Amino acid sequence: MSAVFTRLDKSGADSKSRRAVPNRPSVVSEAIKIMMTDKGMMPGDRLPQEPDLIRAFSASKGTIREALKMLETQGLIQTRTGPGGGAFITDIPTDHANALMSNYFFFKNLSIGDIYEIRQVLEPELAAELTKHLGEKEFAVLESTMVAYDHPPATIKEEQRQRIAELEFHERLAEFSANPLLAFMCGFLVSLLKDLAVCRRIYRNPNPELRERGYSYQGQLIEAMRAGDPEAARSIMKAHMVAARRLMAKQEAIVNRGFLSLNGKKRGA
Amino acid sequence: MSAVFTRLDKSGADSKSRRAVPNRPSVVSEAIKIMMTDKGMMPGDRLPQEPDLIRAFSASKGTIREALKMLETQGLIQTRTGPGGGAFITDIPTDHANALMSNYFFFKNLSIGDIYEIRQVLEPELAAELTKHLGEKEFAVLESTMVAYDHPPATIKEEQRQRIAELEFHERLAEFSANPLLAFMCGFLVSLLKDLAVCRRIYRNPNPELRERGYSYQGQLIEAMRAGDPEAARSIMKAHMVAARRLMAKQEAIVNRGFLSLNGKKRGA
DNA sequence: GTCGCCAATTTATTATGATAAATTTTGCCC
DNA sequence: GGGCAAAATTTATCATAATAAATTGGCGAC
Known part of the structure; x- marks a missing residue:
């Protein structure tokens, strides 16, 4: 086996002819x-x-x-x-990889639009792909996640919890994917949004429309997946993303995030 | 500013109640x-x-x-x-981030199909996005990349060079994106394929159809982007990806890759 | 005989000091 | 003023020793 890990030390293409002498x-x-x-x-x-x-x-x-x-x-x-x-x-924990990637984007000034531009194409693909191999066990997990936001929030704290739970629905979806790349990328995008939700206060203002429409879309999505209709699942998710993107666009333009910790813990702002 | 880096040390969710005592x-x-x-x-x-x-x-x-x-x-x-x-x-070099991600997928047994499932949706989006802000300077770069494979390869070595150059076309496209997420993800997928080309010998067998159709698609793509028609660019790229996916599917099922090096160098097989 | 506690061993972790290597700065000489 | 060489500064590596953590194995009590 000639498989080799990817090297990560100092670049060999430096300004001077300083040959790459890795330490x-x-x-x-x-x-x-x-x-x-x-x-x-x-x-x-x-x-x-x-x-x-x-x-x-x-x-x-x-x-x-x-x-x-x-x-x-x-x-x-x-x-x-x-x-x-x-x-x-160890099998690299997904959290760890998320943190590593998150650092990469630290100086890149991601906007919510950037995130949703990708979600808008990846999540529908994910929905279609999942339709092929999801079973009742998985549907049960998804539905149990949804109960957290099947009702209007009573307090501002519940509002926040519901937003997180909504994102966790998508996190679960990603975890179920048979395509590791799709799983990671969708999960990473959600983790960006979750950090947003925690560290910044994008989700601060009440937004009943977002919750209601989200819940409705997700219900339809599960229905379509149960029916084994990948194209229906795809188009429902697409509509979900388009709607979410539009609603989110109003919230904040630039995502000023922080570096994420490698041990999975989050740091409140 | 309350921005914080992502932590990366040992996970806090261990089997026992071993509290996370980072060293x-x-x-x-x-x-x-x-x-x-x-x-x-x-x-x-x-x-x-x-x-x-x-x-x-x-x-x-x-x-x-x-x-x-x-x-x-x-x-x-x-x-x-x-x-x-x-x-x-330092601003994290893209190569470095690629290497980090590549390690994550080491034990995940990615297939070519996994990679193309994502490319098929991301690359068209990239094409459409680029159409909005690409100028003649960028088109010139792209066209200069294409001359490497505007003719049938004379030797097996040139065949390999052409494959790499074809991938570099997509690498350039990704670099031009205004969306850092899109840029990274598309670039990463290409880097997976490139490593494939170098470390394994997926691209070993001559495949004139892949080159010819690729060259033709890319020409049409530049034309559409010059004309400022994002939807045309999107559908051309989509067709390109669908065709490439089909051709690649025959080559090898499982991508047995190695860890990538963090200093950007590659290790031949 | 089994369960739980305690001690001993193995291992990582931290600490300190000394030496080497590399690079820039400075100064000197031409 | 330009180029070369020596010196100063900073990281890199090495060596050694002490400390802390965790598991194993044994001992005793139940």
């Missing part, structure tokens, strides 16, 4: 990646322990630690202490 | 992120130097170094040695 931790972390792929290691497998790595790569403890920290930051490993402990290969 | 480097790196946002620092600005950080956070040299290594791995900073050196805030 030692980077070299070691890349070597560990190669070791992982060459041995065909899978999530759950354990890497050699620190002293062994020190010997294997002839590097100091500090260097090995920095290399492991790089892999940990990339989400590739997690470390545990105690007997039998060490660095374990 | 010191994680805490410090988060604190540095907060410092960055609180001070409204921008790419190019320099962080305090190691000794100052050691004092500021009352942590050891090793801890600070690991924290900085985390930020570097996330693409948030780069460090330089020498006088006036230190850690500098």
Whole structure:
């Protein structure tokens, strides 16, 4: 197997002819990646322990630690202490990947319009794709999410909770996708909107129309998916997105978000 | 400004009630992120130097170094040695973000169909969006990319170069987008296909139909964009994607990719 | 015999200090 | 003034030691 991880250290295309001399931790972390792929290691497998790595790569403890920290930051490993402990290969948590991506967009000044331009085409595709393989178990999960906003909110706090729950409906949809790319992208877009909802106060003003129409659309969507009609699901979702986009456009133009934390926690504003 | 970076350390939702006790480097790196946002620092600005950080956070040299290594791995900073050196805030390079994402999908077994399912909806949207704001300068860039494959390939090597150039056409398109999300997602999908082309040998067999139809579609696309007709551009791109998807589907089912390197270099197979 | 607690071992984590490498700045000489 | 060389500054690496965390295994009580 010639599979290799993607290298992440300093770019080789610098201003001067400063050749890319990756520092030692980077070299070691890349070597560990190669070791992982060459041995065909899978999530759950354990890497050699620190002293062994020190010997294997002839590097100091500090260097090995920095290399492991790089892999940990990339989400590739997690470390545990105690007997039998060490660095374990992990399937990168989606939250972690979301956080990484979110950082990338920090200086890009995303607007709500940018987000909805993509959602408007991805979510309908997702709806159509899900129709092929969703079962009653999944529909039950979706419907249980919807009960949170099947009624007008009594308080401003409930209003906020309902907005989040509405977004979680879409998060669930994404998780159910058989296409990992579609799942991640749709989930990421929702996570952008959720952070928005928490960190900023876009969803502050009451917006009964958004809730009502959202609930109605989602009901129709489940119906269409139950009926096994992908094109109906697609067009319902499309209408849902177009409507949501229009309603959201009034709220705020620029999304001034913050960096997301790599451990999944959110920081209130 | 209350903007905050996304945290990336160990998850708080563990099997046991093991409360999320992030280790010191994680805490410090988060604190540095907060410092960055609180001070409204921008790419190019320099962080305090190691000794100052050691004092500021009352942590050891090793801890600070690991924290900085985390930020570097996330693409948030780069460090330089020498006088006036230190850690500098960087706009995360797209290559870096691609590599990070690519790692996420390592264990997900993406298929070509997965990639094209998304391209089929995103690329048309991109085409329509570009029509609004592309000028002659951009068209010239696109056309100069196309000359690489305006003729049948003479050798197997040229065949491969042409495939890559064809993908670079789409890469350019993505770069021109005014929507950073659209730009990244389309660029990422192409980078997946490019890695495919290099690391695996999907594009090995000659496929004259793919080149010819691709060239023709792209010519029509530029024409439509020049004419300022977004819907024409959209439908041309859609047809292009549908055709490419069909042709690619025959090639290989599963994309057995490797981890990508964080410094933008590729590793041949 | 089983459950729960305590101690010992293994491991990561943090800390400190010293040396090396790299780069920029400065100053000198031509 | 231009170019080369030495010096100063800063990160990078290494080495060593002490501390904290977590699991295992054994011991005792029930």
